[in-house]
Amino acid sequence: MxxxxxxxxxxxxxxxxxxxxxxxxxxxxxxxxxxxxxxxxxxxxxxxxxxxxxxxxxxxxxxxxxxxxxxxxxxxxxxxxxxxxxxxxxxxxxxxxxxxxxxxxxxxxxxxxxxTEYAKPAASDAVVRSRAANFRVETVAEGLGVPWSVAFLPGGDLLVAERAGKLRLIRDGQLRAEPVADTPAVWAQGQGGLLVVQAHPDYAQPGNGWIYLAYSEPSASGKEAFTAIVRGRIRQNSWTDQQVIFRADTASYVTGGVHFGIRLVFDQGYLYFGIGDRGRQTQAQELNLPNGKVHRLHDDGRVPADNPFVNTPGALPSIWSYGHRNPQGLAARPGTTGATLQIWETEHGPRGGDELNLVKRGANFGWPLITYGMNYNGTPVTADTAREGLEQPVIHWTPSIAVCGIDFYTGDRFPGWRGDLLVGALQQQELRRLVLEGDTVKEQEVLFRGIGRVRAVQTGPDGLVYLCLENPGRVARLVPVE
Ligand code: HEC
Known part of the structure; x- marks a missing residue:
């Protein structure tokens, strides 16, 4: 032979x-x-x-x-x-x-x-038939760069954060040509730029009117950057009343355009947000540094006295959980708040190992000591996918779908989706619907694939599902059809 x-x-x-x-x-x-x-x-x-x-x-x-x-x-x-x-x-x-x-x-x-054939709703009138609802994808505004998130304002106005640094208003379906003036300068390189725009949950209350922005902030020399959060108000299409909510120590500002993380979750006066490891993997394990962490502050930026590491010498008191690689999805589970609050988080794995986590106070989620992925160049990160004392993801996607924004569906226009977790993905250009049972994922459905990188998915106050899509950059929404 x-x-x-x-x-x-x-x-x-x-x-x-x-x-x-x-x-x-x-x-x-x-x-x-x-x-x-x-x-x-x-x-x-x-x-x-x-x-x-x-x-x-x-x-x-x-x-x-x-x-x-x-x-x-x-x-x-x-x-x-x-x-x-x-x-x-x-x-x-x-x-x-x-x-x-x-x-x-x-x-x-x-x-x-x-x-596998997946629905690819190319034209905005194409109907997508999925398991629990039929819908079409309707364009809300186009001609955007990379839209990273939208904020819903009373009366149907939308604000869009364009990663290149512009904050823009959509009113009556029209994208206003001039961006909001005087918004902070952003470091628009690589994955960095203007990332989050979000209205305070009590925005409409007298005296509130706060809009939060999260972005990659350049250092004084302009050579380095780190994630920062401010809030301010908009008057006559100008940014005013700015207050800094989160800004890291100058030593944390580093070169490299990756892993800024960020999404904001408000609950009972607290603000939760995730920051990526900024490409410095092992720093996700270091409690004296802000990168690779989920943080919790009061919504005015003060550190809550009951945070898990306030009494740990050398630790940053804003840290809520750590060992995260690059959290770019964060959402509070409907029906949970205060002591029962459940924050669900998605983070990008390296090559493989994208994670869905249920964030826990003070917990270590393991990056880079454990991961289900490997490095982009095909070399190993570690042999371990689990270790004593390190949290496991609820699920992981290996190979990666490049998980980005997430949101629980809470509206009434898609009754079959209520309480489900919607998950957007960049590389796979898809939107998934995850059906939960208790704290586990019972079922995953790909609602569609191939209509552009899905940066953000957000339930609107009108019960429609809003998406920030790339190439071409646009805001779209899912509208139910019979
Ligand atoms: C000399 C030939 C040979 C080489 C080299 C080889 N394989 Fe295999 N591999 C086989 C054969 C034959 C089978 C079928 C075994 C059987 O029928 O039970 C197999 C089966 C497998 C299976 C399937 C096991 C299952 O449960 O069905 C995997 C996975 C696999 N190989 C991985 C690898 C990987 C990874 C490498 C390289 C590191 C490798 N193989 C190198 C001959 C080879």
Whole structure:
């Protein structure tokens, strides 16, 4: 029988693996999961995982397990020797095994998706038929850059935050050409810029009128940036009465355009918000730094005396939970408030490992000590997906969908969605509906896919579901149809 055609090192590695002799130094092997696959697996399973001497890895059908983490790690480590699948445990360390299984899952999910038809409502009159409601996607305003969020004002006015730095008003379906004047300067680079606009829940009460803005604030030199929050009022299309609600220590302002996090949740006079790790992974674990955390303040910026780390020496007293990578979705569960308040949070994983978390006071959500993903370049972050004392996500998406804004549906126009969590995704350009049962996700439905990156999803006071979409930048809403 001809020997399978396996290139030099790969053959050696596969042979050594099959006799379980740890002779090949770890360092001789690439850390990139795609390269590892090409080197060690492609000869038997095909360049595109389509199968060969070993079966296809794309079908989702398995002989020795369910395709989950435990199963894939077991097969890679121990092989199926009697059937000709070598054991790689002696030559691959745990982080590489972990990265390989993320890689396999990525390819498998993509292959499944390519075969699946999803509603793609191209024209605004196309009706999307989903499980619990039929709807169409109606454009509210177009000609926007990257809209990051909208604020609902009494009387039907909408404010839109454009990431490039403009705050703009939509009145009677018309986008006002001149942005609101005198809003703060933002650092519009990479993922940074003007991110959140949101009205205080008591906006309409006499003396309130507060609008909150969250954005990437440039340092004095303009070379670095960090997330900041201010509130102010709008008079004659100008920003006035500004007060700083959150601003980090100048040492936290760093270069790099990633992971500013931010969404705001108000509850009983408190303000919750998430800040990303700013690309400094390990700092998410450091309690003296503001990045990689969810924070809680009074809505005027004071630190509440009962925050979890107020008495921890050196810790920032505004921290509510930590170990977050880049939280860009935050929402309070309807019917919960005060002591019962449930804040649900989505955060971007690296490559794989996007998370849905139920935020807990004082808890550590584990980044970067644990994650279900790997680095973008295919190298492992860690072998661990769980560790004692670190919180697990409610669910994770591996491969990533690039989770962004979330909101619970609370209106009355889509009765079949009430209490469900709507989840927008950038990379997958999709909107998902998650049906919860207790604190778990019972069901996920992709409502549509492919109409642009979904930055924000927000239930409007009119009960319609508002979306901030990219390429082309527009605000749209879901309108029910029979
Ligand atoms: C020498 C050939 C060979 C190489 C190299 C090889 N495999 Fe396999 N693999 C097989 C065969 C044959 C099977 C089918 C085993 C069976 O039928 O039980 C298999 C099965 C599998 C399965 C499916 C297990 C199941 O439960 O159905 C996975 C996953 C897998 N291989 C992953 C890998 C990965 C990852 C690599 C590279 C690190 C790799 N294989 C390298 C031959 C190979």
């Amino acid at each position: 001809p020997r399978p055609k396996i290139a030099g090192l790969a053959w050696l590695v596969a042979f050594l693996a099959s006799v379980s002799t740890p002779l090949v130094a770890q360092d001789a092997l690439p850390r990139d999961a795609g390269k590892l696959y090409a080197l060690l697996c492609a000869n038997c399973h095909g360049e595109k995982l389509e199968g060969g001497q070993g079966g296809s890895l794309l079908t989702g059908q398995w002989k020795h397990g369910d395709g989950g983490d435990e199963h894939l790690a077991r097969i890679i480590n121990q092989g199926v020797l009697e059937a000709g699948m070598p054991a790689f445990g002696a030559v691959l360390d745990a982080p590489r095994v972990r990265a390989l299984s993320v890689f396999l899952r990525e390819r498998m999910v993509r292959a499944q998706e390519e075969k």
